Amino acid sequence: MRFLNRWLGAISSLRLTLVCLAAAFFLVFVGTLAQVRLGLYIVQEQYFQSWFIWWSAASGNFKIPVFPGGHLIGAVLLVNLIASLIHRLSWHWRKLGILLIHFGIIIMLVGGLATDLFSVSSYMRIREGETKNYSEDSSHRELAVTDLTDPKTARVTAVPGDVLAEGGTIIQKSLPFQIVVRGFYRNSELHMIDQQSGHAVPASTKGAGARISIQSKPRATKLDARDVMSAVLEIVPANGGASLGTWLVSDVMAEPQDFELDGRYWSLQLRATRYYKDYGLSLIDFTHETYPGTQIPKNFSSKIALADDKNNDHRQVLIYMNHPFRYLGDTYYQSGFDPDNTGTILQVVRNPGYQAPYIACALVSLGLMFQFTLHLVGFARRAKPAAAP
């Protein structure tokens, strides 16, 4: 029992809180400066959504942890907070504010963790008059293998990009062949091979890749730059037949590539990961308002028709700046538009923890106000006597 008490005392101690806060302060500062070099997305991954920040030698492939990452600091702070609520803080009405603040912070940390783990962000691009029933996540790719044999029902088998990144052989029950990853490029550059320059090596033996050379590139760091993911895949029949050859698939290759195996027709395409919905959204009208006599944008708005046969919900909605549309766990935001002003780009976020910050904010604000009002009353009362020297 004594041992448990001591242990609880240590993990609930104010010193541990201070260490966590100081570490968080340092991490946020360094992580902000690092964005100049690495860009926002890589910093998020390496500094804030990680257990450790790793340092790796430029030449070798060993790496050592140099500082706790965002998840580790957050987790320790969370344990420290919960322990101090149980063990150290007194449950007295004068401390009600303190309790509320810390309870709110716990909700915020848990909500933040849930968001990091479970939230999915994607985009839906709709032209005026068009209807879409899926959104796309361009930061994640999938290899779409489509069975084209029956033109009425195209059956798609999707292989996530992360599986391709692991390499090896991909075996799926729905496919009569294996896919062997012969090359994987997180960021790459493709070049058409022209007749004169004889020394360029074709990326693959079949498909468009037979006329294209590929080069690996370091990952993109700028906010508006994206990696070009590519892979070289070999198709080997599952029944042990001879290999059909290799294909190059890449983000920048818009068209699917076809091949035939035992009388059935297939296509391969690397594309943004798709999330299908049970309902459709059509764009009726997109408007782009500017201030009179200027090019300064005043508002962007999309008039959308929702068609949900399953729930028998058919109506019009207006999505515009600062006014998203929430439907069945998805939230649609006005995010961008096509340069000709007749197409809209909606951001689609599915975040089960999205309410946590609202609740946390209310709790912490209440707590802070309660405590500081209490403090201010005492402060003013004590200040008065000093006024008459």
Add this chain to the structure above:
Amino acid sequence: MKRFIPYLVLVIAGLWIGMSWIAPRPRSNDFDVRSFSRLPVLVGGRIKPLDTVARNSLLIMRGKQSLRLANGGKMEASRWLADVLFNAPVADTYQVFAVANPDVLGILGWAQADKRYCTYAELQPYLAKIDEEGKTAAAMESAKRTPFQTAIYNLRNSLILYQQLKSSIHPENTTEFAAEIQTYAATAALKQGTTALTQDARALLTAAAARYEAQAQFAYMLAVAPPAEGKAGDWLSTGTALLRVESPQAIPASVSAFANMGDALRKNDRATFVRAADAYADWIGKEHPDVNGRAAYELHFNLSQPFYHSMVLYVAAFLLACASWLVCPKGLRHTAFLLLVLALAVHSFGMFSRMYIQGRPPVTNLYSSAIFVGWGAVLLGLVLERLFRDGIGAACAGMVGFVTLIIAHHLGSSGDTLEMMTAVLDSNFWLATHVVVITAGYSAMFLAGLLAVAYVALGVFTRMLTRETAQTLTRMVYGIICFATLFSFVGTVLGGIWADQSWGRFWGWDPKENGALLIVLWCALILHARWSGLIRQRGLMAMAVFGNAVTAFSWFGVNMLGVGLHTYGFMDKAFPWLVAFVIAQGVIILFSRLPASKWSSFRNADRSDLYAAGFKPAA
């Protein structure tokens, strides 16, 4: 008698401010532009008086809001604009272009010390060269430009602005504009009739259409007011308005008014110019009372220069409060307090005027954030002074008011500070909550930091840091940091909620968000360190001083990184200043670590005082 001296000083300061409310009288031998300067036009999406257009244009081109003539005399911005709009050959001889970069002067073939300002006429032979070099610079990222490229880029922009201004009302080579548009309208009316046009008439219409189309393309302002009830979107350039004219009666009132003013100015007919401007001002007042009221108000705001006046008063109050520690404590302190109240009143007038003119909450860009940070900190300082009456609150309030207004002055040199808000920021609710609350947090952090600097300065260099003063300062700093924690936290979370509403994520580790989080974390560190007994007085002060650096980084530093979503007001010119500021805070923190024997106030202090201050008791 002595009791009245502070009030006498207050009255004198009040009179000095009151004088600036009266519009300057024109010299008897020059045009009276008082009515002209308040005429509303639409520029940059906002309806504003010509006086604002003139001041902002001069600010961009020349760095000042008025003009110095070759003979040493001073010219009001509006008077200058009248010449630019109507009498370009004369305007071309005014020295309005600031050229300081030696390499730019080199292109122009002038020696460095020759001149700082030059005229359009002097630059004219080099326009092609400036345009070419300026275009090269424009194609580059602003951070990668050399000083020469920045200078030539700015000069090119100034020249474009100037040329656009000259074409605002009519094409540059116009002589008799009123007559010209009458003839044009009469001919256009013929086109509506049944008779065929003569060849001359057709030629006249074709030439006029080309002229007016070109003017409409190039005009800097939309000067033609719509008929009554018209909206901001219905304002037109004179060219566009004329192209729609089908009879002499259909010429819009604005066009004929400006035409009459221009003709009178070119003929040097002062009386007709004033009559035309007055008549048009009356027309606007009748047709658009709201627009007219706002424009007239903005003109008064421009003339009264509230931030300049409060800046001077803040310095005076700071000096008086410091002096009160040496001589005549009660009287000087009271005078300082009264001056601060007056300064804050003028400061508030300026801030609320901007809110009225713009129809927005107080903070919309970096410039207005500096105004608001100063305002909030001075208000808090005044409350402290009222509570403690020791001159420290007053001195800090004067100091912080002066410094923030100086910062605002430098941030405001890029033109109109009342810009329109781009789509994502076009939300008065979030501007009024998130932005105001977080900026109030900055105010509190800086005030706490300044009080901590006062603790260190008074303690190390003077013997004035008595036990009572030290305790008072500690309570002040602790209380203000609590206040800062509340505002920074609530402001940061409100920002997260705004981001969740507009970008679909509560938190994205964007630099500006991180900056706000750093302040919250630092406040939490200070409070927990204090509660754990890890720090006492000096530790609290050192941490509060470092809070200055954290806040400055969050306010300006993250904007200098050049990454992220909060892309309003990137600024790299101020980087050396930020570095200097952070180093200064470091030096002050080092001073706070000096041993007790080096502190004038603690040299002979007893053990309990040394303990409270956080010194290790001597063995």
